[in-house]
Amino acid sequence: MIRLFHxxxxxxxxxxxxxxxxxxxxxxxxxxxYWERDPDFLRRNPAGKVPxxxxxxxxxxxxxxxxxxxxxxxxxxxxxxxxxxxxxxxRRLVSWFDDKFHHDVTSNLLYERxxxxxxxxxxxxxxxxxxxxxxxxxxxxxxxxxxxxRRWLAGDSMTLADFAAAAHLSSLDYISDVDWNRSAVVKDWxxxxxxxxxxxxxxxDHVSGFPPPEHYADLDF
Amino acid sequence: MIRLFHxxxxxxxxxxxxxxxxxxxxxxxxxxxYWERDPDFLRRNPAGKVPxxxxxxxxxxxxxxxxxxxxxxxxxxxxxxxxxxxxxxxRRLVSWFDDKFHHDVTSNLLYERxxxxxxxxxxxxxxxxxxxxxxxxxxxxxxxxxxxxRRWLAGDSMTLADFAAAAHLSSLDYISDVDWNRSAVVKDWxxxxxxxxxxxxxxxDHVSGFPPPEHYADLDF
Ligand SMILES: N[C@@H](CCC(=O)N[C@@H](CS)C(=O)NCC(=O)O)C(=O)O
Ligand SMILES: N[C@@H](CCC(=O)N[C@@H](CS)C(=O)NCC(=O)O)C(=O)O
Numbered sequence: 214m215i216r217l218f219h220x221x222x223x224x225x226x227x228x229x230x231x232x233x234x235x236x237x238x239x240x241x242x243x244x245x246x247y248w249e250r251d252p253d254f255l256r257r258n259p260a261g262k263v264p265x266x267x268x269x270x271x272x273x274x275x276x277x278x279x280x281x282x283x284x285x286x287x288x289x290x291x292x293x294x295x296x297x298x299x300x301x302x303x304r305r306l307v308s309w310f311d312d313k314f315h316h317d318v319t320s321n322l323l324y325e326r327x328x329x330x331x332x333x334x335x336x337x338x339x340x341x342x343x344x345x346x347x348x349x350x351x352x353x354x355x356x357x358x359x360x361x362x363r364r365w366l367a368g369d370s371m372t373l374a375d376f377a378a379a380a381h382l383s384s385l386d387y388i389s390d391v392d393w394n395r396s397a398v399v400k401d402w403x404x405x406x407x408x409x410x411x412x413x414x415x416x417x418d419h420v421s422g423f424p425p426p427e428h429y430a431d432l433d434f
Numbered sequence: 435m436i437r438l439f440h441x442x443x444x445x446x447x448x449x450x451x452x453x454x455x456x457x458x459x460x461x462x463x464x465x466x467x468y469w470e471r472d473p474d475f476l477r478r479n480p481a482g483k484v485p486x487x488x489x490x491x492x493x494x495x496x497x498x499x500x501x502x503x504x505x506x507x508x509x510x511x512x513x514x515x516x517x518x519x520x521x522x523x524x525r526r527l528v529s530w531f532d533d534k535f536h537h538d539v540t541s542n543l544l545y546e547r548x549x550x551x552x553x554x555x556x557x558x559x560x561x562x563x564x565x566x567x568x569x570x571x572x573x574x575x576x577x578x579x580x581x582x583x584r585r586w587l588a589g590d591s592m593t594l595a596d597f598a599a600a601a602h603l604s605s606l607d608y609i610s611d612v613d614w615n616r617s618a619v620v621k622d623w624x625x626x627x628x629x630x631x632x633x634x635x636x637x638x639d640h641v642s643g644f645p646p647p648e649h650y651a652d653l654d655f
Contacts, residue, residue, distance in 0.1 A: 259576060260534050271519065275533075277498070278525030285518040297506040298492065304499035312496075313481050355480060
């Protein structure tokens with residue numbers, strides 16, 4: 214049985230969950246309160262981070278490496294284009310979201326509003342929240358610019374890039390931090406991806422102390 | 435002609451330079467003072483980060499995606515294993531260095547000591563420098579643990595994982611922040627990689643205002 218050590222709103226974990234689900238690989242989810250630094254957990258991943266995936270008798274960490282591994286072992290349905298140029302663009306965008314978007318937006322909004330409380334490390338820093346609220350606009354505009362030119366973020370088919378982006382946006386949507394009215398193409402893109410069966414498990418998440426808003430699981434948001 | 439927009443001590447740029455050189459792809463290096471936010475540069479990469487590579491009539495950003503692209507287009511000599519498990523381990527370690535090592539060590543030491551001065555953004559924060567000096571020990575020990583079990587970081591052959599690690603360590607060695615006496619296996623590994631022709635261009639770097647120590651370019655350090 215595949216097992217994922219995760220936290221529900223982690224965008225890195227959500228990206229892996231989406232990949233597994235899209236490929237119809239059943240997974241047992243185990244919540245891992247990484248901030249408690251359980252020694253068993255640190256043995257599984259000395260970096261002390263989630264996601265950690267147990268699959269094929271191996272223990273894998275680092276979400277980008279995990280998703281490439283899943284893709285190579287279970288190539289259909291494909292989440293990667295066939296040409297090097299197409300694959301480059303997918304990987305560039307996955308890094309864009311997991312490095313730049315994460316730094317500019319997710320860490321300023323989600324980590325301030327939710328993780329600080331969960332990990333009992335103080336109150337949200339309003340300077341950071343403000344910076345995040347400003348930065349998400351720029352990122353949504355960048356997505357709109359891409360989606361004006363392409364059906365999906367990296368090209369004509371749905372790829373890991375869409376999952377990386379949707380992982381971050383869905384976590385932020387859980388705390389009502391995404392203004393879906395900013396761009397019609399971005400909203401359409403999210404509606405498309407949100408309605409996939411692979412998304413269901415994410416939409417069913419409930420973090421205690423943080424009830425999701427009604428629109429979060431609504432396919433007609 | 436391949437052209438790389440870079441800064442000399444950036445570990446992400448160095449990883450790309452090592453990959454290109456190992457594959458004997460000649461590159462023209464163009465120094466990009468990214469903190470000046472030149473509009474031409476931002477057009478090439480809206481993330482405003484280096485490295486940016488011009489190759490095959492494309493403009494590429496994000497070092498991990500760039501290295502995978504180079505690997506796919508120029509597969510020999512190979513910097514990636516043939517099996518999915520081997521490739522996973524390479525990608526995991528590249529992420530380990532570019533995410534965790536970068537966060538724990540490079541940003542606390544190199545960015546505090548060098549980038550702050552270059553970008554005229556104040557003095558090194560001694561709390562960060564202290565944290566970086568402490569964290570590098572843990573990381574060198576982790577590398578030693580791996581190298582006690584393997585010839586190279588990810589397995590029996592030299593891969594992108596070694597280049598990612600060597601890119602960070604070489605930048606830190608430029609400012610004398612690596613204690614090579616901590617581990618004999620790590621020192622041997624670095625001596626091996628440092629003596630490769632691909633490393634020469636890195637060893638010739640000179641950043642004005644920051645002369646390298648003598649041992650930096652010495653193969654017998
Ligand atoms: N590069 C890692 C990042 C994972 C990550 O940062 N996960 C967060 C949760 S969203 C975490 O575990 N943080 C704990 C820590 O940094 O100590 C990946 O892609 O898997
Ligand atoms: N994920 C990027 C990171 C590149 C990066 O952070 N580069 C630094 C220089 S070492 C930079 O350009 N920083 C400018 C900024 O963050 O604004 C990659 O792998 O290429």
